[in-house]
Amino acid sequence: MTIKGKKSGAAPKKAPDAAGAGEVAKGAGGETHQVAGGDVATLTTAQGAPVADDQNTLRYGARGPALMEDFHFREKIFHFDHERIPERVVHARGYGAHGYFELTDSLADVTRADIFQRVGERTPAFVRFSTVAGAKGSFDLARDVRGFAVKLYTQEGNWDLVGNNIPVFFIQDAIKFPDMVHAVKPAPDRDFPQAQSAHDNFWDFISLTPESLHMIMWVMSDRAIPRSFRFMEGFAVHTFRLLDAQGRSTFVKFHWKPKLRLQSVVWNEAVKINGADPDFHRRDLWNAITSGDFPEWELGVQLFDEAFAEKFAFDVLDPTKLIPEEDVPVRIVGRLVLNRVVDNFFAETEQVAFCTQNVPPGIDFSNDPLLQGRNFSYLDTQIKRLGSPNFTHIPINAPKCPMAHFQQDGHMAMRNPIGRANYEPNSWGEAGGPREDPVRGFRSFAAEETGPKVRLRPESFADHYSQARQFVISQTPIEQKHIGDAITFELSKVERADIRARVVSHLRHIDENLAATVANGLGLPLPEPAKAARPVIADLPPSNALSIVRNGPHSFAGRKFGILLTDGADAGLFDALVTAAEKEKAIYEIVAPKIGGVTLSDGRALPAQQKIDGGPSVLFDAVAVIISADGATRLAGDAAARDFVTDAFAHCKFIGYAAEAIALFAKAGLADDLDDGCMVLKTDADVDGFVTACHALRFWDHEAKVDLDAGA
């Protein structure tokens, strides 16, 4: 059959490109052709052949069928069809950045690890933060543990500190990990709820796994809804070993402490942030780094020996227990600075592969059964996820130190050993490739182990409640209230009443007030206490290090003001606020009725960063409402503007306002509630006072005035 049509490849007419990319031409169908030339590169196929037309498939006649001969189309579509790889089975949603670790205090006395020898030396680092349960496309403010995985490219091999923002874990033995993860992920029949633990399966598992109760207290606290990655701690959780040149061992727990100190949001706010900006945490990290405000953490170590381990009330191999900082102080030995965003999300953040077994000489494992299982799991899952054992060839995973080995071939091998010898021992002398190094090489701690081969949980792991209790009593009253609210909320989503009651039966061992609050919030008779495997140690002292509020920021640096402006807003007040904010190293965004901005009282035009309905107050740490009388009257009729102030109030944020704003507060129902957390701004001194007040985390008194949670 003959199909009539125009010849393909007729050159379109060119004109300068409005988008600034060379010349632009319109094709016969009106489609846009941007044309290479000057500094603009030529588009090619993956084989390097220059492409003439990327808008039209090759076809027989303008309206005829596509031709199989079109290698450019086939290559482009086939590659697109294969773009996806499996997401991580846990921690699927994550965000990474580059930086460095700098040693500030040598650990040469206890370890031969090269990274800990020379004060002032910098080691390149890559960090990936994540949520655990949600899919890759879920939202940032899920109530969840945050992953805090650090890859340190040391001169003696990559060291991965694959941690979380919580120092303990749900389970004591890795064999329970698939069950725990299945339970928290969406139910297999209905595939919901997404990125949430508030459902029957999760709480069923928890209620039958009392070892998880300590971790549960952390996850129900505000630790699980951090303000941003920049304001959270990181922990490697397990007890590791440091080994010196003689092979002597010191136990160690690793901590990351944020320079900006700790800050979280409140639950009602988290729920709204997820709607307003599901990328809240990743955007925050990206913006901080690209604006030069580099996030920073200190690396701390808790060092202890066998003698301490023997006398400690819990087993140091039990990952559901922490060692209070009051018992073993955290020694700061270095700092981690994130100073470069990725060039490409997939190439770096998605393809990075952390693994607990990646340790350099001088660092070693303990017998923690969770750690031992992790060492197996990560490598296995990454071969599946990245498709080949050669994922170590991907630049983000490759060591930055010299390396040589005889591993070869496999899918996507990028650098096979060169030369004739691909085995050892061999007779090829210097050309024979690498050899062992008994001095520099990795050596395991020569632990002497005895005992029968058994499946047996040690009795020293049997105390499930004492540290959970210690965590709760270490919180300030507002933080304790949040824990109660969170458990009540989560259990209110659990359909089976017996599961709700079983959870409360555990809480009775942790804190009777907490158990009573939750039971009351659920409308549940207080159940009998669960059968405890070990009596609770009720007199563990509170630890200040466990509270966020007690470790909150000392300034407003790195935090964000939302400044609501209208036309005619007081220019002097605005300038004073900006000056104070900049002095504080704070960030601010202008929120206005129109994204085009406002005209201030002195006639100056200012663009806005947010339109009022796209910039709710949940996106800010504190707000200022600098609006004219006319603006206040107009905004009083706008639901988004009213929400801006009522939410800021309900979420205990400091509010600074121009006197003219009162009409908006009145309409929002707040006029009678304005208290010390709401400051009228008239003078520069008022503005300074407001910014200083904002140093505190929140003005918690507001929470008593608003009914955020029916269970409270």
Ligand code: HEM
């Ligand atoms: C203290 C307990 C644990 C912590 C702190 C932890 C932490 C993490 C972190 C931070 C990630 C994300 C890494 C990244 O950003 O790519 C991750 C991923 C993962 N974890 Fe864990 N995890 C723990 C327990 C476990 C256990 C017990 C297992 C299995 C036995 C496990 C298996 C995995 C797997 C399979 C991945 C996905 C890795 C990948 O696809 O690259 N984790 N974990």
